[in-house]
Amino acid sequence: MKxxxxxxxxxxxxxxxxxxITVASIFFGVLISTLMSSMQEGSYSxxxxxxxxxxxxxxxVHQQDYWANRTINNTFVPAGSLVSKIRGIDxxxxxxxxxxxxxxxxxxxxxxxxxxxxxxxAEENKxxxxxxxxxxxxxxxxxxxxxLISSDLAHYLKLGIGxxxxxxxxxxxxxxxxxxxxVRGIVNLPSPELNKQTIYMDLGHCQEFFSAEDRxxxxxxxxxxxxxxxxxxxxxxxxxxxxxxxxxxxxMQPEVLRMINSDRQASSIMKLILxxxxxFGILSTVMMMIIERSREMxxxxxxxxxxxxxxxxxxxxTVFIGLIGVVAGFVGSIPLITxxxxxxxxxxxNTGQTMIIKGFDPYLYFSxxxxxxxxxxxxxxxxxxxxxxxxxxxxxxxxxQDALRG
Amino acid sequence: xLFTISWRNVWRNKLRSGIIIVAxxxxxxxxxxxxxxxxxxxxxxxxxxxxxxxxHIQIHQSEFRENNDITKFIPGALDMTSQIRSMExxxxxxxRLVIYSMVASAETSAGIKISGIIPEQEMEVTNLxxxxxxxxxxxxxxxxxxxxxxxxxxxxxxxxxxxxVITLQDLQNNIVSGAFRIVGLFDTHSKAYDESNIFVLYxxxxxxxxxxxxxxxxxxxxxxxxxxxxGLYTDLExxxxxxxxxxxxxLSPELWFLTEAMDFLMYVLFIIILLALLFGLVNTMLMVxxxxxxxxxxxxxxxxNRVRIFSMIVLExxxxxxxxxxxxxxxxxxxxKYFETHAIDLSRMGRAFEDLGFDSYVYTxxxxxxxxxxxxxxxxxxxxxxxxxxxxxxxxxxxxxxRIE
Numbered sequence: 092m093k094x095x096x097x098x099x100x101x102x103x104x105x106x107x108x109x110x111x112i113t114v115a116s117i118f119f120g121v122l123i124s125t126l127m128s129s130m131q132e133g134s135y136s137x138x139x140x141x142x143x144x145x146x147x148x149x150x151x152v153h154q155q156d157y158w159a160n161r162t163i164n165n166t167f168v169p170a171g172s173l174v175s176k177i178r179g180i181d182x183x184x185x186x187x188x189x190x191x192x193x194x195x196x197x198x199x200x201x202x203x204x205x206x207x208x209x210x211x212x213a214e215e216n217k218x219x220x221x222x223x224x225x226x227x228x229x230x231x232x233x234x235x236x237x238x239l240i241s242s243d244l245a246h247y248l249k250l251g252i253g254x255x256x257x258x259x260x261x262x263x264x265x266x267x268x269x270x271x272x273x274v275r276g277i278v279n280l281p282s283p284e285l286n287k288q289t290i291y292m293d294l295g296h297c298q299e300f301f302s303a304e305d306r307x308x309x310x311x312x313x314x315x316x317x318x319x320x321x322x323x324x325x326x327x328x329x330x331x332x333x334x335x336x337x338x339x340x341x342x343m344q345p346e347v348l349r350m351i352n353s354d355r356q357a358s359s360i361m362k363l364i365l366x367x368x369x370x371f372g373i374l375s376t377v378m379m380m381i382i383e384r385s386r387e388m389x390x391x392x393x394x395x396x397x398x399x400x401x402x403x404x405x406x407x408x409t410v411f412i413g414l415i416g417v418v419a420g421f422v423g424s425i426p427l428i429t430x431x432x433x434x435x436x437x438x439x440x441n442t443g444q445t446m447i448i449k450g451f452d453p454y455l456y457f458s459x460x461x462x463x464x465x466x467x468x469x470x471x472x473x474x475x476x477x478x479x480x481x482x483x484x485x486x487x488x489x490x491x492q493d494a495l496r497g
Numbered sequence: 498x499l500f501t502i503s504w505r506n507v508w509r510n511k512l513r514s515g516i517i518i519v520a521x522x523x524x525x526x527x528x529x530x531x532x533x534x535x536x537x538x539x540x541x542x543x544x545x546x547x548x549x550x551x552x553h554i555q556i557h558q559s560e561f562r563e564n565n566d567i568t569k570f571i572p573g574a575l576d577m578t579s580q581i582r583s584m585e586x587x588x589x590x591x592x593r594l595v596i597y598s599m600v601a602s603a604e605t606s607a608g609i610k611i612s613g614i615i616p617e618q619e620m621e622v623t624n625l626x627x628x629x630x631x632x633x634x635x636x637x638x639x640x641x642x643x644x645x646x647x648x649x650x651x652x653x654x655x656x657x658x659x660x661x662v663i664t665l666q667d668l669q670n671n672i673v674s675g676a677f678r679i680v681g682l683f684d685t686h687s688k689a690y691d692e693s694n695i696f697v698l699y700x701x702x703x704x705x706x707x708x709x710x711x712x713x714x715x716x717x718x719x720x721x722x723x724x725x726x727x728g729l730y731t732d733l734e735x736x737x738x739x740x741x742x743x744x745x746x747x748l749s750p751e752l753w754f755l756t757e758a759m760d761f762l763m764y765v766l767f768i769i770i771l772l773a774l775l776f777g778l779v780n781t782m783l784m785v786x787x788x789x790x791x792x793x794x795x796x797x798x799x800x801x802n803r804v805r806i807f808s809m810i811v812l813e814x815x816x817x818x819x820x821x822x823x824x825x826x827x828x829x830x831x832x833x834k835y836f837e838t839h840a841i842d843l844s845r846m847g848r849a850f851e852d853l854g855f856d857s858y859v860y861t862x863x864x865x866x867x868x869x870x871x872x873x874x875x876x877x878x879x880x881x882x883x884x885x886x887x888x889x890x891x892x893x894x895x896x897x898x899x900r901i902e
Contacts, residue, residue: 112783119776127769134762361766364527365773371520372777379513379784438761455765 095400099407109380114416116376117475120369121420122427125467127365129428131358132458133435139317143340144219145281148187148311149320150327151343152177155336157308158343163192163263166306167334176330177312182323185313187214190297190306194260194268196240196290198248205244205288207258209297218313221278221291228252228276231293237275239291245277247287252276256290263303270300318460370474377409377478381485388486389494398486405482413475417468424464431457499805503812507820514817517781521821522828524774525871529829532763533861534841539760540862543745548624549685551745552717553726554733559741561714565597567706568668571740574713578618581718581733586725589621592713594702598665600645600695602653609649610694611663613702622719625683625696632657632681641701643677646691647684655679663697667707675705760864767871775878782814782886793890794898803891810887811880818879826872836861 103110143149154167169188177186190209195202212231216222221239222230231239238256240248250256254274262268272292280286298304314323320339331337341348381388391401435454437443443453507514547553556577561569571577574592581590594613599606616635620626625644626634635642643661645653655661657679664674677697685691699713720729726744733742786793796806840858 108787109784112780112787115783116777116780119780120773123769123773123776127766130765130769358762358766361528361531361770364524364531365770367527368520368524368770368773368777371516371523372773372780375513375516375520375777375781376784378516379781379788382510382513383784383788436765455762 095404096407099404099411102404102408103411109383110412113373113376113380113412114419116373117413117416117471118420118423120373120474121417121467121471122424124362124365124369124471125420125424125428125464126431126457127362128467129431129457129459129463130436130455131362132460132463133432133456136316136318136458137454137456139340142344143313146219146285147340147343148218149314149317149340150183150312150323150337152310152312152331152335152337153308155334158336158338161308163190163261163301163303163306163308166190166263166303166308168305169307169310173330173335177310177327180323180326182314182319182326183312184315185214185217185311187211187218187311187313188294188307189215189309189311190294190301190303191308192260192301194258194290196244196248197257197259198250198254201248203244203247203288205258205290206285207260207290207292207297207300209292209294209301211294215291215311218311224278224280225276226279228274230276231291233293234295235275235293236272236296237292238272239276239278240274241286241289242277242279243287244289245274250274258290258300260301262301263306266302268300268302272296316460318462366470366474369471370478373475374478374481377481381405381482385485385489385494388489389491392489392491393495398489402483402486405486406479409475409479409482413472413479416475417472420471421464421468424467428457428459428463432459499808499812503809504816506809506813507816513781513785514820517778517817518821518824520777521774521818521875522825524770525822525825525875526829526832528767528770529826529863529868529871530832530836530861532767532867533829533833533836533863534859535763536760536864537836537860537862541859546749547719547745549628549687550623550690551748552622553720553723553745554718554730555743555748556716556718556733556737557714557741557743559739562741565595567596567666567714570594570708570712570714571716572709572712574716575711577737578713578716581716582618582621584729584732586720586722586729587718588721589618589719591615591618591622591717592699593619593715593717594699594706594708595714596665596702596706598663600649600653601662601664602655602659604654605652607649607652607692611665611702612694612696613699613706614696615699622717628683628685629681630684632679634681635696635698636680637698637700639678639680641675641677642680642698644681644683644696645679646694647682648688648691649695650679650682652692657682663695663705665706667705669707673705675701677701764867767867768874771871771874771878774875775882778814778818778878778882779885781817782810782883783889785813786810786886786890790893790898794893794895797893797895798899806890807887810890811883814883814886815876815879818875818882822872822875822879826868826875830863830868833861833863837863 152173154165157165174186177183188211191206194205194207196205196207197203210221210231212221212233212235216230225239226242228239231237240250240256245251248256252274255271256274257271258269260268278289278291280289292300298306312323312327314320324337324339327337388401392398435456438446438453438455446453556571558569558571560566578590578592581587592615596611598609598611600609600611601607614635616637620634629644630647635644643663645655645661650656653661659679660676661679662674662676664672667673683691702708703710703712718729718733720726730742730744793806797803837860840860843859
């Protein structure tokens with residue numbers, strides 16, 4: 092065994108160019124499949140990121156009846172212990188409180204049903220990048236008595252900066268709620284539905300308006316990327332006990348999850364095609380290596396080397412080549428992916444423009460998740476092992492006379 | 498001469514050439530098929546949206562869409578519609594009254610878009626009649642019939658034959674109500690659409706809203722062939738300057754966007770696969786050059802000049818790439834062509850496609866510009882892939898190369 096390994100190792104360096112070419116075919120295989128999966132994973136992550144930043148966030152904590160029956164009566168006062176426990180979870184980067192309910196919003200003559208959301212301006216901006224969506228006026232400050240209005244609603248109500256919006260609604264436990272608020276800013280929300288009916292207000296003023304002292308409808312929690320969601324939920328679940336309830340973005344928007352999954356399935360077919368192409372590339376170089384060496388193999392058998400031993404030496408050679416190739420590929424893919432991670436591919440022309448208008452990032456992002464790297468290393472190594480069956484097979488089948496003559 | 502030598506060289510080792518040709522062909526066939534499938538999905542989505550919701554072109558009074566203000570109707574819309582219907586490229590045109598208001602059952606109510614339609618016109622533009630799952634389409638026989646979706650019926654807790662009450666603000670700002678009887682239930686598979694649309698007769702709704710005779714809010718137009726949209730659009734645009742004429746890509750930008758984004762993603766994936774093919778080709782050719790050191794040394798020794806040797810290797814690579822490439826593009830086209838008329842069952846891939854608004858059966862659609870680009874790219878890849886091995890071949894020193902076994 093040890094001797095076979097040694098022979099295989101020495102064989103590799105007898106003809107360096109041959110080995111390097113075969114290693115290169117595996118190296119490029121790892122590089123390219125890592126590039127493809129990084130791009131696929133990256134675009135899913137950015138799709139999810141784009142979607143959760145529209146409104147829902149990655150996780151929301153509610154009072155347990157709220158999701159089924161979204162009224163101001165199903166609100167909760169967040170216990171200090173809950174807040175500090177959530178803050179103790181490393182994966183959770185942002186905690187944005189919200190109190191939202193239905194109101195009738197009016198200007199002088201026009202009235203429309205709207206959704207009033209009380210927010211902590213700084214935290215909300217971290218969660219949903221609200222400040223970025225501001226088209227006119229200024230963003231809310233902590234304790235500011237003004238409101239931000241979504242642009243379609245503002246246009247419909249004919250409200251501009253500095254005008255007064257009148258709101259009437261039903262507060263906590265049926266208390267009537269009414270008030271006048273100056274418009275501080277206009278926000279353009281990417282979702283057309285939300286853009287027609289959303290008003291943001293400072294949380295304190297909103298709680299006062301709805302007579303819902305300290306009460307919230309939701310705590311919106313953010314994580315860095317979708318990969319952090321599972322560990323965050325694992326730590327969150329023991330903390331969230333009745334009467335609280337935690338939901339992830341995919342539970343809140345199952346259709347988005349299904350959409351992304353179907354895209355994943357379709358593009359995983361593209362990945363299979365890529366693996367086939369890579370496999371054939373490696374096979375053809377390994378095959379060439381064997382063909383080239385058939386005379387040498389013939390001599391070995393003729394002078395008495397057992398075919399099994401020859402096969403195992405060839406097998407070890409391929410495994411060595413495979414290992415060198417994937418390690419080199421792994422090392423090589425790091426700078427490549429880092430480059431694309433920092434320089435995402437931008438959508439060309441009109442597509443990019445429309446994406447900007449719709450409030451999305453016009454880029455195809457690449458993922459830097461460790462899984463992208465080691466998964467591809469393992470897969471390409473498996474492909475190489477399958478290919479290495481060929482040398483074994485050819486050692487068994489080699490016709491000594493023909494080989495010696497050729 | 499050089500061509501023949503290179504061509505024969507390709508077939509000297511059938512197994513080796515076969516492998517790389519199969520790799521190129523397989524990669525291309527599969528990629529072309531996948532892109533055609535994607536394109537088919539995108540087209541189906543556009544067609545469905547146009548057929549059920551958007552239609553190819555819509556005309557409104559210019560301020561109507563802003564607030565859906567019912568006072569911004571098109572006077573004389575019915576006459577206009579009959580003129581448009583007689584135009585050459587138009588397959589159908591329908592005038593509609595549109596109002597966003599409320600529908601109520603005995604138990605509960607819902608905010609809704611109410612469309613007042615003229616059945617015989619509407620059938621030429623949309624395919625609502627095919628979406629009826631219970632009862633019938635609207636007819637003029639009975640007074641005040643209404644079509645609602647099965648989902649909305651569940652929400653309102655009503656069934657076929659039940660009465661619902663539509664409440665709205667008429668043109669004089671009076672709140673008026675009318676009782677309508679459900680004559681049919683429809684299901685378009687689009688949850689959002691189903692929950693927010695009901696249909697009544699134009700004549701019933703115009704009486705309720707007190708709209709002047711012959712007026713409508715919306716004219717929806719369907720053309721005979723997809724590529725006639727632009728032509729008809731410019732025509733209508735110049736004819737009705739004071740009105741707002743919009744095509745489907747403006748009415749539903751996300752649809753347009755989806756098509757573009759899909760195309761782009763497929764392009765990038767395709768290029769990555771071509772890259773993998775290129776590296777496979779380069780590596781194989783390097784091996785070929787290495788294996789044939791002695792032969793190439795011999796050719797040099799007997800006086801074949803460097804340009805010819807270089808060209809020989811380049812030609813061999815291009816032949817390999819082209820044989821695989823043409824086979825692949827051809828096979829990919831054949832398969833895609835076959836599935837253009839024979840549906841693929843997607844229901845095995847889960848409910849996702851249906852939730853996205855796709856049918857569970859899909860036809861492929863070949864992307865011809867893409868095919869041309871691919872063929873060009875394969876040739877380019879062949880040439881690029883040959884440069885380095887050909888260069889390596891020239892590095893041989895004839896006197897040393899000849900000594901090799």
